[in-house]
Amino acid sequence: MKLQNETKGHGKWYGDACGTAFAMELVGERWSLLIVRELMLGARRFSDIRASLPGLSAKVLTERLASLEEAGVLIRRQLPPPGKVQVYELTEWGSATEPLIQELGRWAAKSSAHDPTLPLSPVSLMLSLRTMADYVRTGTIVGKVGFVIGDESFLVEPGPGELPIRRGEVKEADAVFRAPDAVIIAGGIYAGMPWDELEQEAGLVIEGDRDLAMRFVALFSLPDKLA
Amino acid sequence: MKLQNETKGHGKWYGDACGTAFAMELVGERWSLLIVRELMLGARRFSDIRASLPGLSAKVLTERLASLEEAGVLIRRQLPPPGKVQVYELTEWGSATEPLIQELGRWAAKSSAHDPTLPLSPVSLMLSLRTMADYVRTGTIVGKVGFVIGDESFLVEPGPGELPIRRGEVKEADAVFRAPDAVIIAGGIYAGMPWDELEQEAGLVIEGDRDLAMRFVALFSLPDKLA
């Protein structure tokens, strides 16, 4: 891919000092922000990203990774041997897009047209927890909650005013949600589907401290819709 | 313009429940969010918007206005006679993009590549004040500050933890900044250019309570850059 002329950015964008314009030049392209989102919880490989974003072609992913790298949002890195695979990782500035992604999510959730039952990626679900949590109550939960979604695992450790999430084994978790697909868990948390029904019919498994699990999911709710 | 098929939105977008994706479908198109930004401080006419966004053609503006209206972000309205002109105005949900626009701006400002000396529209400058204000000090300013930029006027009335801005005559202001272009004022506030130099060489005029004016501009600063 030919590098774009640096004075004009992606082509002929708006030469505007406003941050809105500048930011849209960098991450406003189709797929860009979704790719950034997938990297938000840690470095991933080309094929991981592709698998999480159905509809994104290899060509476009290659192009977006290149322009995001050029913009300084992410870097391409070789993992040390053994492994020695190539991964993409957000820079510090790239990670600083999280509030941005959260605002996008909050705004979308207020739309009456937003449909929370559409498919979503594991990372997308985990990040939505951070967006929609009631932070005045996160401190009341004691214990770690694990999620195993397909072949990805995450650990959530609620604390006062915070909700740290990291990838990792769920052995240390006190309660674990296990499901083949993120949309199942999203259905329980956001669409109010009964948990026992999801366990019987959708392949959800809740392990460990079930009471903890239920108090945990009660932390999350969608905002009221706006006209 | 043919309306898009409603099931696929703008064409073939990502069918993802994540708010990021949904929001990008609605306002992620080129120019869309800049148009929304121009409406943020009140309804405007077609040609007002066009004049504020150099590089935006009538064709594209027409298209964007149509899709933003269809998405429920803005509405098209006839002003009552006399006047009887057509204006575009944000819906309640459209106005709810302000935190989003602010996050975009905050993030952009942390980039080392961001150039605050580029041209910007009057609305863009006024909104940046709300984004960059030090809200622990806004309450210490007593008095109204007016801005006249080209032929647009705004009134800012700082209060504890808030910075309301509205269009309006600056007669009631205790201090007024007057400049032919927003970039001049931005240079003083964000780029640290000396105010007296701007007055002598760039056509800036500061009227009224000069001490108030200087304490007011000290409320604003750009964040530290990230790698």
Place this chain on the structure above:
DNA sequence: CAGAATCCCATTCGATACTG
């Protein structure tokens, strides 16, 4: 598997001209 390279079609854009 991780991408680069080609090919080709669909869409989009900008410029210009036109209209109520």
Place this chain on the structure above:
DNA sequence: CAGTATCGAATGGGATTCTG
């Protein structure tokens, strides 16, 4: 002023193929 109509050029994206 507030758009609409048209046209040629540029861009974008999917499918496919190739390579280390």
